[in-house]
Amino acid sequence: MNLKQxxxxxxxxxxxxxxAAARRLHISQPPLSYELAQLERELDxxxxxxxxxxxxxxEAGRLLYERARRILAMATATAREVSSxxxxxxxxxxxxxxxxxxxxxPGARLAELAGRAGQVSIELREGTVPExxxxxxxxxxxxxVVRTPFATQGLRVRYAPAEPLVAVMPPAxxxxxxxxxxxxxxxxxxxxxxxxxxxxxxxxxxxxTEDERTTxxxxxxxxxxxxxxxxxxxxxxxxxxxxxxxxxxxxASRAAVIWKADRALSPLAERAVALLGELS
Numbered sequence: 001m002n003l004k005q006x007x008x009x010x011x012x013x014x015x016x017x018x019x020a021a022a023r024r025l026h027i028s029q030p031p032l033s034y035e036l037a038q039l040e041r042e043l044d045x046x047x048x049x050x051x052x053x054x055x056x057x058x059e060a061g062r063l064l065y066e067r068a069r070r071i072l073a074m075a076t077a078t079a080r081e082v083s084s085x086x087x088x089x090x091x092x093x094x095x096x097x098x099x100x101x102x103x104x105x106p107g108a109r110l111a112e113l114a115g116r117a118g119q120v121s122i123e124l125r126e127g128t129v130p131e132x133x134x135x136x137x138x139x140x141x142x143x144x145v146v147r148t149p150f151a152t153q154g155l156r157v158r159y160a161p162a163e164p165l166v167a168v169m170p171p172a173x174x175x176x177x178x179x180x181x182x183x184x185x186x187x188x189x190x191x192x193x194x195x196x197x198x199x200x201x202x203x204x205x206x207x208x209t210e211d212e213r214t215t216x217x218x219x220x221x222x223x224x225x226x227x228x229x230x231x232x233x234x235x236x237x238x239x240x241x242x243x244x245x246x247x248x249x250x251x252a253s254r255a256a257v258i259w260k261a262d263r264a265l266s267p268l269a270e271r272a273v274a275l276l277g278e279l280s
Contacts, residue, residue, distance in 0.1 A: 001042055003075055006068040008035045009047065013065045017054040073140045090116075093268050096125045096132040096141035099211040100194065101255045103234040104160065104279040105145040112275060113268075120268060128210065129196065136260055142269040144258045145276065147196070147229065154262070160255040160279035165197070165246040168219035168226035168238050175225075181244040190224035197227050200251055212236075229253055255279045 011021040011032075018036070022029045040047050047061035057065060077094060093113070097105050106124065113120050125132075125141055129150050135141040137154060148159075167181050175185045183201070190206030192215050198205045209215045212228040216236035219226030228236070233243065257276045259265060265273065 001039060003072065005035050005039045006072055008032055009039060010065060010068050010072065012036060012048065012055060013057055013061065016056070020054075070138065070140070074138060077140045077142075090119045091266065091268050092121045092123055093143070093266075093272050094123045094125065094135075094141040095272065096127060096135040096144040098129045098132050098144075098146045099126065099213060100129070100147040100196070100229055100232070100253075101145040101279070102126075102213060103231040104255050105257075105276055109276050109279075110272060113272070133258070136258055139260070139263070142259060142263075142265060143272055143276075145279070146256055146258055148254045148256065149196070150256075152258075154260065155258045156261045158257040158273065158276075158278060162252040162254050163230045164249070165227050165251040165253070166230045166233065167242075167244045167246055168216055168228060168233075168236075169242040169244060170219060170222040170225070171240055171242065172222065173225050174242050176244050179244055180247050182247045186225055191227060192218045192224040193227040197251075201227075229255075231255070 008021070008025065011024050012018055015021040015024055018033055019029055022032045025032065036048070043060070043064075045060045046058050047064060048055040048057055095106060095110075106122065110122065113122065125135060127135065129146045132141070132144040132146050133150060133155070136144040167176075167186065169175065169181070173189045175181050175189060183203075187203075191201070191203070192207040192209065193201070193205055194209050194212055194215060198208055206224050207218055209218065212232045213236050215226040215228050216232065216238055218224060219241055220237060220239035226241075227246065230245070257273055257279065259269065259273065
């Protein structure tokens with residue numbers, strides 16, 4: 001099993017047809033079918049089921065597809081990192097960012113690197129906090145930006161100052177004082193928030209989201225009171241909603257820049273960490 005075979009298999013899995021995969025790979029169909037057959041023989045298992053309308057993955061095929069995507073991404077990251085060693089501030093930076101930190105990275109913080117366009121490029125990946133940590137831990141991304149709480153084992157971390165949770169309140173659901181609101185005052189309104197926030201609240205949540213920007217969108221449409229970190233307001237349209245600070249200080253969170261503890265950063269990644277700073 002080699003990288004070429006894995007690349008071919010991923011194309012077949014994603015296209016659902018050998019013919020379409022061959023077009024995507026810019027090769028003819030026979031060698032692609034041959035490599036698939038070779039891969040199945042080597043692994044001694046059926047990876048796809050062939051039908052009149054294309055192919056579907058077997059259980060073994062689905063497992064290989066997930067692993068192959070990760071292996072190919074790691075191979076690309078490794079080649080990129082090795083190529084950049086000794087070249088200084090050149091190459092591609094793979095930066096992984098959680099939606100809860102979208103207002104803090106990358107944005108203007110990395111604008112300096114835009115002046116080196118042609119020598120430097122950025123590959124931006126987005127995912128939940130666990131997904132970003134996995135991308136950094138596996139070496140696919142050199143640098144990640146996440147938000148507390150998260151497990152720090154195996155990571156080096158640079159924290160931003162704590163920032164409060166804010167309530168994005170449709171006019172019909174306004175509660176609390178002019179600038180602040182307590183959770184007790186929100187007990188009779190539907191709450192919209194992401195899973196991380198919901199786990200901290202200790203109460204039923206009307207609508208769970210994966211992305212705090214979606215939380216703001218739901219609040220702006222009147223679906224409920226959205227709870228998000230204050231910095232997210234910079235990249236969200238909250239429409240006619242009132243914005244009030246949630247008074248419970250134990251719900252405050254901190255954004256953080258992370259990188260793998262046992263990995264030497266490339267010069268480009270080191271510069272990116274310096275530019276991101278404390279995300280304040």
